[in-house]
Amino acid sequence: MTDTPVETMSFEEAMKELEAVVNKLDSGDVPLDASIALYERGAALKKRCEEELKRAEEKVAAITLDAEGNPTGTKPVEGL
Known part of the structure; x- marks a missing residue:
């Protein structure tokens, strides 16, 4: 696990570390205090x-297509 601030992590980085947290907690070999800290880190990663x-879903939903089905750009997603 890293000391990287969660808010600066990419999706892939956060998912990889979340998997490591889950595996560590599942092992049952972690003291209670460490388990609590791991759980908190895991919640932030989730x-x-x-x-x-x-964010990715919103980008995909905003892609517009021309008559041939080619992407022409993006438009704002209503209600967001």
């Missing part, structure tokens, strides 16, 4: 992954 997925 939130980061969700935010990055939502």
